[in-house]
Structures are given as structure tokens and as C-alpha cells.
Amino acid sequence: MKNLSPRHFLTASGLAIAIAASSAAFAQAPATQNPQEAANNNQPLAAPNSEARREQVMPETFADLVDQVSPAVVNITTTSTVSSPLAGGLQIPEGSPFSDLFREFGFPGMPQGPDGQQPFGRGGPQQEQRSNALGSGFVVSADGLIVTNNHVIDGADEIEIEFFSGKTLPAKVVGKDEKTDIAVLKVESADPLPFVKFGDSDRSRVGDWVLALGNPLGQGFSASTGIVSARNRALSGTYDDFIQTDAAINRGNSGGPLFNMDGEVIGVNTAILSPNGGSIGIGFSMASNVVSKVVEQLEEFGETRRGWLGVKIQPVTQDIAESLGLANADGAMVTDVPEGPALDAGMKAGDVITSFAGGEVKDPRDLVRRVADAPVGEAVDVTVQRDGKPVDLKITLGRRELAEGGGAQVGKGNGEQSGSESTSELLGMSVVPMTPEIAGELGVSRDMTGLVVQSVDPEGAAADKGLTTGDVITEAGQQPVTTLADLEARIKDARDAGRKSILMMVRRAGEPRFVALPVQQN
Numbered sequence: 001m002k003n004l005s006p007r008h009f010l011t012a013s014g015l016a017i018a019i020a021a022s023s024a025a026f027a028q029a030p031a032t033q034n035p036q037e038a039a040n041n042n043q044p045l046a047a048p049n050s051e052a053r054r055e056q057v058m059p060e061t062f063a064d065l066v067d068q069v070s071p072a073v074v075n076i077t078t079t080s081t082v083s084s085p086l087a088g089g090l091q092i093p094e095g096s097p098f099s100d101l102f103r104e105f106g107f108p109g110m111p112q113g114p115d116g117q118q119p120f121g122r123g124g125p126q127q128e129q130r131s132n133a134l135g136s137g138f139v140v141s142a143d144g145l146i147v148t149n150n151h152v153i154d155g156a157d158e159i160e161i162e163f164f165s166g167k168t169l170p171a172k173v174v175g176k177d178e179k180t181d182i183a184v185l186k187v188e189s190a191d192p193l194p195f196v197k198f199g200d201s202d203r204s205r206v207g208d209w210v211l212a213l214g215n216p217l218g219q220g221f222s223a224s225t226g227i228v229s230a231r232n233r234a235l236s237g238t239y240d241d242f243i244q245t246d247a248a249i250n251r252g253n254s255g256g257p258l259f260n261m262d263g264e265v266i267g268v269n270t271a272i273l274s275p276n277g278g279s280i281g282i283g284f285s286m287a288s289n290v291v292s293k294v295v296e297q298l299e300e301f302g303e304t305r306r307g308w309l310g311v312k313i314q315p316v317t318q319d320i321a322e323s324l325g326l327a328n329a330d331g332a333m334v335t336d337v338p339e340g341p342a343l344d345a346g347m348k349a350g351d352v353i354t355s356f357a358g359g360e361v362k363d364p365r366d367l368v369r370r371v372a373d374a375p376v377g378e379a380v381d382v383t384v385q386r387d388g389k390p391v392d393l394k395i396t397l398g399r400r401e402l403a404e405g406g407g408a409q410v411g412k413g414n415g416e417q418s419g420s421e422s423t424s425e426l427l428g429m430s431v432v433p434m435t436p437e438i439a440g441e442l443g444v445s446r447d448m449t450g451l452v453v454q455s456v457d458p459e460g461a462a463a464d465k466g467l468t469t470g471d472v473i474t475e476a477g478q479q480p481v482t483t484l485a486d487l488e489a490r491i492k493d494a495r496d497a498g499r500k501s502i503l504m505m506v507r508r509a510g511e512p513r514f515v516a517l518p519v520q521q522n
Contacts, residue, residue, distance in 0.1 A: 039192035040191075045069050045194055045195065045263060046263045059209070062223065065261070066223050069196055069257075071165070072164075073139075073164060073256065074136065075161070076137050076215075076255065077160045078152065078153055078157075079159075080130070081130060081131070081157060133152070133156075134251075135254045136152075136213075136253055136255045136269075137256065138256065139193050139195040139196070140265075142193055143193075144169075144186055144187040145185070145295075146186070147184055147185075148182075148183050148268075150176045150177065152255045161187050163193075170187070173185060174298055174299060175299070177298065179237055180237065180291065180294050181237075182294045184298040196257065197264055198266075199264025200266075200289065201289045202287075202289055204228050204266050205228065206228050208261070209227055209260075210259060211247075212245075212253070212256060214252065216250040224247045225247055226247030226281070229245055235284065239369060240286075243267045243284070245284075245285060246281040249272050250272075250278055254271075255268060264288075266287070267285030268288075304401065305376050305401065307399070308341065309367075309371045309397060310339070310343060312336040312337075314332070316333050330363070331354040331363070333350075333353075335349060340398060340403065341396055341397055341398050345382075345395040346393055350386070352384060354385055372400065380394070426491065427461050428463060428464075429460065430454045430456075433452075444509075444510055445510075448472065449474070450473050453468065456468055461517050462517060468508075475503075476504045476505075478503060495519055503516050
């Protein structure tokens, strides 16, 4: 794994997180549960004497817990077809100030194909090659359902599952969700398979022991332990709810389980924060209470079906709360109500959503998650503060995926987005679509289109390339971008094509320049 800035969150292609059990509980534990017997009886694997364990103390060993849950953990090998330059293509001397640009995007002025891309890709003719990738996962049902990260299997032509016993089986994709980076696979087995169950991630506490099993760096089955370092972490996704852990996570670990001391999965290991591509003790595991709902929908429908309210929202700051006469800076303030369920029910810009489906709304992020979990097509009670008084509304939720497919902008469209999510935080910067009002503030033509940089992470990729607040991105991947969805699509195209960077045209005070920003997740 190449050296990256500490601000880069790396998909870890595997798991690595630590859990420990009470030494007293293990000392009194019954004989180890037989995995095949448990599978035959359609029972999940569980830690010895897990019902009796209530307090965590430093364990003498994790061996009993590892023995118990390891039969349900799998290694995943994927095979895909990728393009690479043929020998004899255009070569740029190493060290040239333009070598990176030429290597990634081809020689300027080369003829373009009908899709707008260079016909020879990275500066020369291309050849197709077979490429293998490694990851981890875990079995969640005796009939062969397996959970992993979407980025582990995305684009794969073939998927092979290796079990702890050494047996291998081919797998098919049941469904996948890019927003939470979760995928569900299925294998066909003549015998019931040992499996594990999801635990309640909301019960995990900072300081609790955790255990991770997986296939780091292709070394085969490996265990690592640590504690829960933090909870409710958000990286860049709308539905992020990560458990942070100091358990070792490396490439090949993505998709593996994070266990609590009861042998329950409380997270799926997904990413690390690292300056060098290896574990430094800052890993992130998507919380099981998010994952389990996604898995249920993927198993039932082959896709996610999230609720959709149809508003743009922002946090309620203390100043806003004071100006509105609110006692607390809680809830989600509605900034716009496009056509959709909320508008039909009478919601207005300036309303502050304080209650959804009978529960208080803490902040925009809380609302986004709860709306997503609510059943599509069912009416829910929503309370807003308007003119200093509560107003009760009954809103029949739409479906988020259909709204986005119908042209809603990602991040500033009709779907609920909060705080940083409302702007799309990509490549170390936050961007919003250009409007005539923003153009007036920037002193540029009111007819200019593109995406305006609202903020830049000082340690992120955009800052490294010199981008700053007020810059306007007008092209990405040599194509115009006017919405957040356009930019995300161009980034996805670059990643799918195997490129490490994407070329952007950036205008500052009306003057254009090109910038190549890194797009690879690993």
C-alpha cells in the first residue's frame, strides 16, 4: 500500500479489530460449541458462556473466542478484467514535470473517441489483463449468505470464497449498496454452514474489547484485538456510523467482522486512517445496526429501499436557535422544500424538524438515518417548529433511490442531506452547485456553471493541489460538471477505469487552470 496523507481514509480490504473476553467467564466456560452441530441446528456461533458475561476484564487469552467464531469467517478472492498500456506506447521521461498528467490522462491533443475519452487511455494502446484482489467476509446464515464490503467485490467477474476449513466455493452477488459499502453474497453448500449473528452496536461502549478476524495482506486467516476507540464516527457518506478501533486493519481485511465479547458482529471493517498505507491503530468499522438493515433489504429485494422525505436541511446552530426563540440548538432546519412528500404535506422552508415518527430529532445526521430506515410508502408523524409554535404534519414517505434516479442532485437535491453531507465532501473539499447568487458574490458571470469550492481540508488532496475556497470546478474528466451527481459520476468513471487521478478544470477569478486530483480509495 503506497504512502498516503494521514487524512486519507483507506478501504482496508479486510478486517482487524480487537475483542477480549472475561477471563473468569472463559475459565468457567463450557466445552467449545461444535460449529457443524450449530449449523445443522440453524444456530449461530456464540462465545462460550456469553449469557453469563456481564463485565469485561483483561482476558488471559482470546483463544476460546477465536475458536468459536472463526469457522464463520471467510477469505474472498475476486477476479476481474482490467486494461493496461501495451509496451511501446507513448513514454514520458520519469521526472518530467508533466509525467503524472501524461501518465494518467494521455498526451494533450490526442484524438478522442466517441465517448470523449482518449482512444488509447493512458498515453498508448491498451491490453486487457486478469487481476486478482483479496478481501474478507463472514457467513450470516446456514444456507450460505455472506456479508462483505462492496468495494471488495465491485467490478469482479468471478468471486471465490475460502472457508476456515480450507474448502472453497464460488459465490454470486445477491445485492450491494454503495452508500454503506456493503455487499451480500451467496454460496451453495451441500451442508449447513457455521454462521454468526449481528449484535446491537449501540450497546458497545468506548473501551470495550473487540476482536477482528480476516485475511490481511493475503497472509491468510489472522486475528487481531483491541478496544472500541470511539463511536458514531462519520467519514464522508450520508449514512456513516462507524465504530473506531485500534485493532490492526490492513489491506485484505475489508469486509471482515468486528466481534464483541459475546461473539456477535458489531461492525464490518471498512477503512483506516494512515500516513503509510498500513495500520497505525485508527480503523473504522461500519456499525452493525446500519449493516443489518441493509443486509435484510438486499436479501429480500436485491437492492436498498430507503425512505425519502424530500427536503434540504442544515444544522441548527446556537445563533439560529436563539434567533428563532428555540430553547435548544436541536433538530434539523429546512432550507428548501422541492417537489416531493414534504411539500405535499405542507412543510415550508424555515421549519425546524424536531420530531420524526414519535422520536426527537437530535441533528440533521440523525434525521437522515431515521428517514432512511423508515418504511417507504407509509405515513409518519413529523413535528416542526414554525413561528415559535409546534406544527404537526403527516408525511407519506417516498423512496430515496427512485427520487435520486429521477434527477435529484446528490447532496443538494431532494434527498435529505445534512451539514457536510449537504455539500458533497469529495477529494478533500466541499463543493456546491453554482447559482446566480453565488456567482454575484464571487464577481464572475451569473451565467457561469460548475461547482463552487466551499471549504478545503488543509491536509487533504485538494489542498495539496492548491485549491481554495471560491474556486469553481467547471470540468472533470474532460466533461462539464454542473451538479454534485456529475462530479461523483466522473470520479466513479475514473476509478472504474483504473485511473489514480482525475483531471479538473478549475477557474479562479475567471482564469482557468487544470488540476489532477487523486481518486483512488486505497
